Amino acid sequence: MFDRRLIKFFDWGLLGLTFLIGFLGLAILYSAVMAGDPGPQKILCIKQLIWYSAGLIVMVLSFLFNYKLLGKWAYAIYLICIILLIAVLFFGTYAGGARRWLILGPVSVQPSEIVKIAVIIILARYYSKHAHTSGLTLRELVTPLIFTLIPFVLIVNQPDLGTAILLILIAGSMTVFVKIEKRSYIYITAFCSILIPAIWFLLKEYQKQRILTFLNPDLDPLGAGYHIIQSKIAVGSGMIFGKGFLQGTQNMLDFLPEQHTDFIFSVLAEEWGFVGSLVVLLFFLLLVVRGLTIAYGCRDTFGTILAGGITIFIFWQIVINIGMVMGLMPVVGVPLPFISYGGSSIITVMICIGILMNISMRRFLVE
């Protein structure tokens, strides 16, 4: 039954990298939480540790079975995730002006995190059957578009613009990766150039304002704009060697509201400086390259596209989050994998790692 090659091909490198970034993440979170008045926030570190342990179990579960089963079960997984998203709209808890969380027993989960993996799997399955060297035709793009738009609309309604945009980015990148026909590109461009102004025209004034602010935080100097300034000051003040572990001043409460979640990179940059941030960035680059190598080494189309999609997902989270903290990107609520506080985020990224390991250790299995 058990194939010994599974152990031989096990991706120890990826596991090591995961542990390494995970430990760094915990240390940064500790610093972010301990700044100023720790008190009630102290428990977040312990919670995060518990999430990591749960994440490890989920990771193991994700590589025990053959990843091809994911293709087989793609529709079921997708459906369950969509149902969860719909449940959020009706039963979700309301916090901070949005309905994103579902309370399941002792834990609250954010289905919009998990749904991204479901979309990646279902798209990988579809593209593995329809991809050809001349690229996807317009007709072949209809189904993936629907797969993406259903969760997109549900997430926009929560509302969680950041996650929704991330979903579009992932699906779009995967689609470009499997190639789109030139003619389709022309159609899509033409279509968008009509549709976007039309939608803009239909939007209400406050909605337009919200989108403009999103694209240019400077328009909101008391909200997002202020956060970006504080975040840039925090990052820059780290200079080359940083202020030292637990020595950050900008991460004192209040200046950055999401300092232990979305803005955690600013804590890292302030305390560990350019040198420390560079190291972490390089670890992240290594992780992404490792993921792409796994896709490269896989000899089955579904596996290649799945590994590619998952790596793209991790890549976009890193880029959007760090780009935002450094004032290169709009302020979006996207967590930094392994480092930001949050159970759903940790579990999701550990599932991703598990699937990558799964594909990596079964690369010898070719039909």
Added chain:
Amino acid sequence: MGKYLKTADSDWFKQRLIVVMYCVIVVFVVLICRLFYLQVIEGEELRRLSENNCIRLQGIDPPRGLIYDRNGILLVDNRPSFDLSIILKDAKPINNTIEKLSEYIKTTPDDLMSKIKECKGISIYKPFLLKRDIGRDALAVINAHKYELPGVEVNVGPKRNYINKRTASHLIGYLSKINSDELKSGKYPECAIGDFIGKFGVEKAYGGYLRGKPGGRQVEVNATGQIVRTLRTVDARPGHNIYLTIDLKLQQKAEKLLEGTAGAVAAMDPATGEILALASSPSFDQNSFVNGMSHKQWNTLVSNRFRPMENKVVQGEYPPASVYKIVTAIAGLEEGIINKDTIFYCQGHYKFGDRDFQCWKKTGHGNVDVVRALAESCDIFFYQVGQKVGIDRLAWYAKACGLGSATGINLDYEASGLVPTAAWKKRRTGVAWQQGETLSVAIGQGYNLVSPLQILVLTSAVANGGIRYKPLILKTIETAEGEIISDDSFHTKKEITGKLPASRQTLEIVKKGLWQAVNTGKGTATIASIDGIDISGKTGTAQVVGRKQDETSDEQVVASHLKSHAWFVAFAPSEDPKIAVSVIVEHGMHGSSTAAPIARELIKTYLSSSRVVE
């Protein structure tokens, strides 16, 4: 090309993956360049800014909307208030600063320190409000000694100012600090601790429009917390201005007339439902809420037995007494039990079952028809009408007249009163309805309860030919720039809530009775008549529960808190009425002697002012 498709295989994907790899590396290089730019090239400057947490956010409070009366006379505005704050981070050494500061504003250092210690978890980087409205003199002193008061700042903010002390306090309401329950409720998403919100009256009901939108500025401060420069400013957006339906002159007259009593007066335009005056006595000073009130002050207000904090027009519930005879008359006429010629004989008392029911006039009224019964408020006549109509039909008419349910005025805590039925009593007490109780109800005693506002709407409907309008308190809302805005949620449009269950003939008979009450020699309200104005009205004397009916009829002997409430409702001119009035004076004894003169003076004031004539 045609249908010649080549399936994508692993090798083909490998080529594409290499392209992806390059893209990823390029993006990471961009990130690293940005990191280098911020931390190495800009690092020094950003480190300097971080040292004192130099970039701070200051809130700018929006001026709250102004409140005017119907003629554009200003009732409520804002005046500048100099608020003293301290940023603990900059105020070093703290004890020194506090000591000096306390000297300049004439308090003790302990007092200020305890204020700071009271608020746990305040940010040391954010201004903490020490004292509101320190006044110009203290401001001058503090500004002169600014150099020895690091971290101390004085901000100018708008402060609510109620121009006419104690005028229309119950209608306008007041502002007060938001409490933690209100913060948690989610109804005030834009508010923070220390913000003022409308707690009562119009300030609360239209708080969303009055509030405006706060602004703020990003400022750079130096090591002592002084502002070096302002980076960005977002102006606060002032709240909308509100025009009420009340007439200030009439309102003040009403309050003057009520002075020294506990009671309520309300006046309405019968053609629209607009409230012209709404006074409840005793009143309270709204400014004391804005200035912050001590526990003691608050407790005296709340425990005052004349209930100054209650808007008696809207929240008060009283037996309607003889005013209710309007309802009984309508029921009798509409049910065909009486017509305008039906005569009952009043000999001063009426035997029913084993009880003897009294008429207020011991000697009796003799033969009375319905018009005279209303004019002279004959109890015996209405005992018999009520008895024949029956409690449940009577209740149906009372409800159709708008009693027993809220009028829908856009103010909090509106009382809905009580219209008793046989089923209600059974449910409430477990005891079956007694026939004799119907007689009490028919003359407005017994379980009946109404608010002065409900009675006003009823009177107004009698005056205008039978239409019940929703009482309106708001005339228009306009933006700070003067642009009138309209929305259904404002409650500014005339709205019919129902019609009286009475034909035109029935109403004519009732109106004739009310006219005679004021304008014939034997009427109960002749005191309300004035030369040149044709007034109709109805008196009422509501016995206070707790006092047995037959104990004594000599009002002078009764303890003051057991004395009867005095009612009077009126409208004028009798033809084409311009104003309807409802007056209650608690423990004022007779409607005719206490309440009627108030209504008379009010009507006189309103009709003699040039504005009404147009």
